Amino acid sequence: MTVSKSSDGKHLIIGVENIEDEIRKEQECLKALNTEKELARRDELTGIRNKNAYIELEDSIQSNIESGTIYIQFAIAVCDLNELKKINDTLGHKAGDEYIKSSAKQLCDIFDHSPVFRIGGDEFVIFLSGSDYNSRKELIEKLHKCSVENLNKGEGTVIAVGMSEFDSENDSAVSEVFDRADKLMYEDKLELKEEKSKTPVKSDMIYS
Numbered sequence: 457m458t459v460s461k462s463s464d465g466k467h468l469i470i471g472v473e474n475i476e477d478e479i480r481k482e483q484e485c486l487k488a489l490n491t492e493k494e495l496a497r498r499d500e501l502t503g504i505r506n507k508n509a510y511i512e513l514e515d516s517i518q519s520n521i522e523s524g525t526i527y528i529q530f531a532i533a534v535c536d537l538n539e540l541k542k543i544n545d546t547l548g549h550k551a552g553d554e555y556i557k558s559s560a561k562q563l564c565d566i567f568d569h570s571p572v573f574r575i576g577g578d579e580f581v582i583f584l585s586g587s588d589y590n591s592r593k594e595l596i597e598k599l600h601k602c603s604v605e606n607l608n609k610g611e612g613t614v615i616a617v618g619m620s621e622f623d624s625e626n627d628s629a630v631s632e633v634f635d636r637a638d639k640l641m642y643e644d645k646l647e648l649k650e651e652k653s654k655t656p657v658k659s660d661m662i663y664s
Contacts, residue, residue, distance in 0.1 A: 499574040501553060502560035510573040510581055514630045521628065530585040531592050531621040532630070534637040535563065537578040538603070538614040538648055559613045566599050581634070584619075592619060600644070607648060616645035 497509035520526040537559050544552040556578070563572045563580055570588040573581045584592050596619050606612030618640025622633050 499560075502557050502574055504560050504564065505571055505573045507573065507575040509571075510575050510583075513571070513573075513583060514634075518630050521630070526622075526624065528585050529589050529622065530583060530633075531589055531619055532633045532637045533567075533582040533584060533592075533596060533617055533619040534634065534641040535559075535580040535582070535599075536616045536641055536645055538607075538616055538645060540578045555613065559615055562602070562613055562615070563599070566595055566602075580615075592621075603648065614648060616641050616648055618642070618644055 497505055497512070499506040517526065517530070537555065540552055540555060543555050556574075560572065560574060560580070563582065567582050567584065567588055569586060570582050570584050573583075575581050584595075588595060596617055599615060599617055602612070603614045603616070607614050618637045620633050620636035620640065622630075627633060
């Protein structure tokens with residue numbers, strides 16, 4: 457609204473502009489922008505967080521480490537799907553996509569208090585803190601046990617996993633924790649492939 461005097465100085469001229477449409481348009485644009493940003497952090501196939509979201513989290517934690525303001529204990533679990541290539545080759549990529557979605561759901565069900573990220577075609581990362589950090593070994597063993605049982609049955613998801621904890625006295629980067637977990641995951645992946653239905657893999661080999 458604007459107010460001004462008339463030329464004779466005896467009257468006021470009041471102008472009113474309806475800006476409701478402009479406000480509505482701005483709100484719609486902001487909502488669309490936020491939605492776009494959220495979609496950019498989501499994996500299209502599974503609906504869980506994607507690599508972009510993990511990089512954002514990693515950068516945030518790394519900043520806290522470098523500034524000396526990291527107050528939480530955390531661990532990183534790296535997971536890989538053992539049977540995906542075989543499924544894609546024998547049953548097709550549609551079946552492979554269903555296997556990926558089933559695996560993502562299983563990870564979210566087991567680590568229901570932790571963010572789960574799909575950072576590659578068959579690779580997932582879980583960031584464990586809080587109650588899941590306190591129960592980290594039990595949760596990792598639960599996932600591992602499911603994989604061994606499914607491997608022996610010849611059905612269901614088989615997910616190799618490795619986990620490592622952040623050591624504030626020795627670790628200077630989140631990537632160091634990731635790399636340790638990644639190495640343990642590959643060791644578990646090979647063990648699962650070699651063992652098949654023979655001897656169950658020892659669970660104490662999958663975390664440090």
